[in-house]
Amino acid sequence: MIFHYHTTPIHYRKQGSGPAIVMLHGFLESSSMWQKIADEFAKENTIVMLDLPGFGQSNVLDHSNTIEEMATIVFELLLIENIQCATLVGHSMGGYVALAFGELFPEKLRKLILLNTSPAADSNSRKENRNRALTIIDKNKTAFINMAIGNLFNAEEKVKHPLAIKGLKNEAQHCSANGVKAAIRAMRDRSDRTTVLKNLTCKKHLIAGEFDPIIPYRDVVGLSEQTKATLHTTAGGHMSWLTHSTELIALLQGIM
Numbered sequence: 001m002i003f004h005y006h007t008t009p010i011h012y013r014k015q016g017s018g019p020a021i022v023m024l025h026g027f028l029e030s031s032s033m034w035q036k037i038a039d040e041f042a043k044e045n046t047i048v049m050l051d052l053p054g055f056g057q058s059n060v061l062d063h064s065n066t067i068e069e070m071a072t073i074v075f076e077l078l079l080i081e082n083i084q085c086a087t088l089v090g091h092s093m094g095g096y097v098a099l100a101f102g103e104l105f106p107e108k109l110r111k112l113i114l115l116n117t118s119p120a121a122d123s124n125s126r127k128e129n130r131n132r133a134l135t136i137i138d139k140n141k142t143a144f145i146n147m148a149i150g151n152l153f154n155a156e157e158k159v160k161h162p163l164a165i166k167g168l169k170n171e172a173q174h175c176s177a178n179g180v181k182a183a184i185r186a187m188r189d190r191s192d193r194t195t196v197l198k199n200l201t202c203k204k205h206l207i208a209g210e211f212d213p214i215i216p217y218r219d220v221v222g223l224s225e226q227t228k229a230t231l232h233t234t235a236g237g238h239m240s241w242l243t244h245s246t247e248l249i250a251l252l253q254g255i256m
Helices: 031-041 067-080 093-104 124-139 141-150 155-160 162-172 177-188 194-199 217-227 245-253
Strands: 002-005 008-015 020-024 046-050 086-091 109-115 203-209 230-234
Touching: 002 067, 008 031, 008 067, 020 031, 020 067, 020 093, 031 046, 031 245, 046 067, 067 093, 067 177, 086 093, 093 109, 093 177, 093 194, 124 141, 124 177, 141 162, 141 177, 155 162, 194 217, 203 217, 217 230, 230 245
Parallel strands: 020 046, 020 086, 086 109, 109 203, 203 230
Antiparallel strands: 002 008, 008 046
């Protein structure tokens, strides 16, 4: 399905009936990442999955993008679908969007589930890496995407899931360079929302991978204690939705 945020077509999927759960994908991903999980939870819930601007089948915004604007797009979609409140599940970049949604529209948030993500802002070194990525994309978008997705998996995962990883890379190659760069700038410039997470009064959960190369497990443990968010652990890395989907589904069944 398509709705228009101002003049930009935004693609989304909706299935099931019952309490609403909105699933937000990460950087270089799309709503398709959630399908296996959505099929499980649509038995008793309304599942909404959208392609954030510049990814999947959604167009790039015709102006500069921000994490806050992505959160506003989610809000507009809830209005269109007449959803009064929802559980938000965000993976990586999708977690940044879910947190911004919680800050801007707390009355719409029933429960927050953050998967392999963090409320912290980028460090200076991480911002420098984002800036280098912007330069690389201008020179060779294909090489950047292959490298960026490859870095999300450890050696063992690459051996176990070669076809799935290849599929992720192939799908991401369809993203425009402008869409990829807009998302990188939005992540680089996002606010620290540690205090936002701490102050949210809804139920809040952090799901961390023991071997996540992007969001170190020890950091999530500390954030869980600081923000009073319930911590859950998987045996996977950053892409547990793919490498440990059965474990993740079982974990989510105890949270949703």
